Amino acid sequence: MQKYWHVINVGIQNTLVYRANFFFRSAFSLIPLFATISLWRAIYSGNGGAAIAGYTLAQMISYYLVVTIVDAFTAVAEDDWQIAADIKDGNISQFLQKPIDYLTYRLCLYGAGRIIFILCSVVPVGLFLYYQRASFVVPADAATYGWFALSLVFTALLQFLISYTMALLAFWVQEVSTFIFILYAFEYAAGGHVFPLDLLPAPVLKALYCTPFPYQLFFPVNIYLGRTTGVALYQGLVVQAAWVVAMYFLARFVWSRGIRKYSAVGG
Amino acid sequence: MNSTPDNSRPAAPSTLRRYFGIYTMLWRNALVREMGFKVNFILWIFVEMLWFALQLAFIAVIYSHTDRIDDWSQWQVVLLMSTGHFVQQIFTAMFLSNCVQVSDHIRTGRLDFMMLLPANLRFLLSFRVVDFGAFINAASAIAVMIYAGSKLGLSPSAVQVLGFLLLCVASLLVHYSLMFLLTTTSFWTVKAQGVVWGYYNLFNLARLPDSVFKGGFKVFFTFVLPMLLVANVPAKLIVQKLNSPLEMLLLVAMSLACFAVSEALWRFSLKRYTSASS
Numbered sequence A: 001m002q003k004y005w006h007v008i009n010v011g012i013q014n015t016l017v018y019r020a021n022f023f024f025r026s027a028f029s030l031i032p033l034f035a036t037i038s039l040w041r042a043i044y045s046g047n048g049g050a051a052i053a054g055y056t057l058a059q060m061i062s063y064y065l066v067v068t069i070v071d072a073f074t075a076v077a078e079d080d081w082q083i084a085a086d087i088k089d090g091n092i093s094q095f096l097q098k099p100i101d102y103l104t105y106r107l108c109l110y111g112a113g114r115i116i117f118i119l120c121s122v123v124p125v126g127l128f129l130y131y132q133r134a135s136f137v138v139p140a141d142a143a144t145y146g147w148f149a150l151s152l153v154f155t156a157l158l159q160f161l162i163s164y165t166m167a168l169l170a171f172w173v174q175e176v177s178t179f180i181f182i183l184y185a186f187e188y189a190a191g192g193h194v195f196p197l198d199l200l201p202a203p204v205l206k207a208l209y210c211t212p213f214p215y216q217l218f219f220p221v222n223i224y225l226g227r228t229t230g231v232a233l234y235q236g237l238v239v240q241a242a243w244v245v246a247m248y249f250l251a252r253f254v255w256s257r258g259i260r261k262y263s264a265v266g267g
Numbered sequence B: 001m002n003s004t005p006d007n008s009r010p011a012a013p014s015t016l017r018r019y020f021g022i023y024t025m026l027w028r029n030a031l032v033r034e035m036g037f038k039v040n041f042i043l044w045i046f047v048e049m050l051w052f053a054l055q056l057a058f059i060a061v062i063y064s065h066t067d068r069i070d071d072w073s074q075w076q077v078v079l080l081m082s083t084g085h086f087v088q089q090i091f092t093a094m095f096l097s098n099c100v101q102v103s104d105h106i107r108t109g110r111l112d113f114m115m116l117l118p119a120n121l122r123f124l125l126s127f128r129v130v131d132f133g134a135f136i137n138a139a140s141a142i143a144v145m146i147y148a149g150s151k152l153g154l155s156p157s158a159v160q161v162l163g164f165l166l167l168c169v170a171s172l173l174v175h176y177s178l179m180f181l182l183t184t185t186s187f188w189t190v191k192a193q194g195v196v197w198g199y200y201n202l203f204n205l206a207r208l209p210d211s212v213f214k215g216g217f218k219v220f221f222t223f224v225l226p227m228l229l230v231a232n233v234p235a236k237l238i239v240q241k242l243n244s245p246l247e248m249l250l251l252v253a254m255s256l257a258c259f260a261v262s263e264a265l266w267r268f269s270l271k272r273y274t275s276a277s278s
Helices: A002-016 A019-028 A030-046 A057-074 A079-088 A093-097 A102-131 A142-171 A177-190 A202-208 A218-224 A230-261 B013-035 B038-063 B074-108 B110-116 B121-127 B132-151 B158-184 B195-207 B215-224 B232-238 B246-271
Strands: none
Touching: A002 A019, A002 A102, A019 A030, A019 A102, A019 B195, A030 A057, A030 A102, A030 B195, A057 A102, A057 A142, A057 A218, A079 A102, A079 A142, A079 A177, A102 A142, A102 A230, A142 A177, A142 A218, A142 A230, A177 B038, A218 A230, B013 B038, B013 B121, B013 B132, B038 B074, B038 B132, B074 B110, B074 B121, B074 B132, B074 B158, B074 B195, B074 B232, B110 B121, B121 B246, B158 B195, B158 B232, B158 B246, B215 B246, B232 B246
16 A cells, blocks of 8 residues: 555656646636636526526536536546556556556545646636635535535545546557547536536437536536435436446556556667 | 848749648648548548537537527528638648647757758747548538528628638638747747647637627727637628728738747747757
């Protein structure tokens, strides 16, 4: 176990190099966020402030604000590119000889990266939340915070495992970037980045819930906003946990197949 | 470097012809290179189309719950988005990878070699490679534009279409100048990480109706970084939404200003450039 603490430690030190990059990243992402909020303000002022699909203006704005928070905690930044590069350049050879598990190793680095990212984005995102505070709704009870936090952990694991598995495609194809971008597109739309998924027609939403995508973002945000409660909440958490387990086994499986295919570059 | 004193007399036709010849060669070169990776070529077109489809889906979803965004109807916004997409794809085809590569050229020292070539350095850097897949995506944007136009019952005159295309050229100049400006900063930061990312973040603003924005935000993204002009002005000309013809003039003026600033910073950085390895 000790060795993985070292990995986290080293990971934190390595990512600190990118602190300025992370800061600008989170600061710049506030521009499109602000634009989206302005767009919704215009829509709500056009329809006299009536709720849209059950969202009041404040809830709609809060939706995007919470998306930003969940993103800061769970988004996969450079990890998938690095994993693909490790495979392509033959860097994983060293892990095959050492008593260290590559998946756990990457998970530690991912965690370290998130810690630094959160620290770098506290100021810009915090200021932005303060600026929008009039429209920022907070959960009514402590239990909601708890369920939200639990779901956030599942989301992080799910995000990581899906990206990890995708990056392992580098065992078979030369250029994984196109596949990663296609996955991004799906995560972006079907996860609820662009708009709350319940704006979609009910059958489409139902179909989406058969995929892991809503559990990568939409589900925790919904818990926070108090739109998923009671039985639906427990059921959702169970399904989310099931996706994490399923993706874990898929990741292990793909890795073991990939290793068989792997021939280290340069011997 | 170049023996033709370009600034003292107007560019001779032979100079133009020479640069045109270089550009033709670069295009051929790019096409050959591109065809070496056919599967990747097709996949990239697919990725871009997917993102464009997503944005259109976003509009469709919004308009399933409302019938106006400010004073914009659904198909007007679709026309706006496809205009933004069109300009961006032409920019991607001609300039994006060139701009992104500048920091690599600086880091690896290849810039020094390019300086020795008997042609204008900025020309060589800006036009080196062409991304042909993006032209196909630009064509898909035109198809959506025409469809939206027919939904709106528009029949633009030849003058309007010509004006639209000229405004698109000005928008292209804005894209190119701002991106080149961003990439010039890699003289100092060496690794221009996140430049592309920042670019996409900013230019996605262009696809939203300008009337949604108010106050300082609008002023900044009109008069400092003219994101809110690049797609809005050409699209508004076609859907006849322009408040005054001055908006067109503003776009053209801003595009020239952006170019002037990027050229000034480029010359300034070049003067202070001290190679990669020494």
